[in-house]
Amino acid sequence: MIPVRININTEWREILVEPGERLIDTLRDRFLLTGTKEGCGEGQCGTCTINFNGKAVLSCLMLTVQADNGHILTIEGLQDGLDLHPLQTAFLTESAVQCGYCTPGMIMAGHALIKDHPEPDDSLVKHCLANNLCRCTGYEKPIQAILKAATEMKEKSHD
Ligand code: FES
Ligand code: FES
Known part of the structure; x- marks a missing residue:
């Protein structure tokens, strides 16, 4: 050992x-x-x-x-007490979750992306999710969720 x-x-x-x-x-x-x-x-x-x-x-x-x-x-480390991380909230509000099996992986991929690219565009997010398979929602809604979360995180950082 x-x-x-x-x-x-x-x-x-x-x-x-x-x-x-x-x-x-x-x-x-x-x-x-x-x-x-x-x-x-x-x-x-x-x-x-x-x-x-x-x-x-x-x-x-x-x-x-x-x-x-x-x-x-x-994924467990994203939440702040009872407050969901903006990525978690955006996946819910953008209806980017169906069975949810792929969701933690997509959110963690998005989290690393936003850390390196606080203002990602559509193609960066698509590239980021290229290796995350989803059998339910397709990719449009998760992409929108990550873009939305990135915008909110950037706005919050200027509060
Ligand atoms: S379980 Fe790790 S890439 Fe599929
Ligand atoms: S939401 Fe079911 S696999 Fe993605």
Whole structure:
């Protein structure tokens, strides 16, 4: 077993893991952060997307030992107390959620995008979601939701 120290949703956690343990399993099974979903398990669907050191990564393809000393943000870490993050609110108000299975991954992909590009345009958002599959809504509404959230986050930053 290998000791690993990871900051998960602003809290440092220390665990012992097998060398081959996947990050998605650590998050879901050890920390019960089940908002991160597994779809394909082989890097094709994007449902397992989280933020690692500010970038969108596929947690099914990453080993937990690779996250040592890093910062992870999952969908559970976006909410501020009872207040939803603007991305979560926008996905609801833009009707971008149906079954919701792909939603955490799309939101975390959008979160990393907005961090790097506070004013993304349509094509940047499309590119950002290119690896996030949705079987229900299609992509127009999630794209609108991310654009709307980016606008709101920018306006709030000027309050
Ligand atoms: S579950 Fe990770 S990309 Fe599909
Ligand atoms: S909302 Fe069902 S897969 Fe996207």
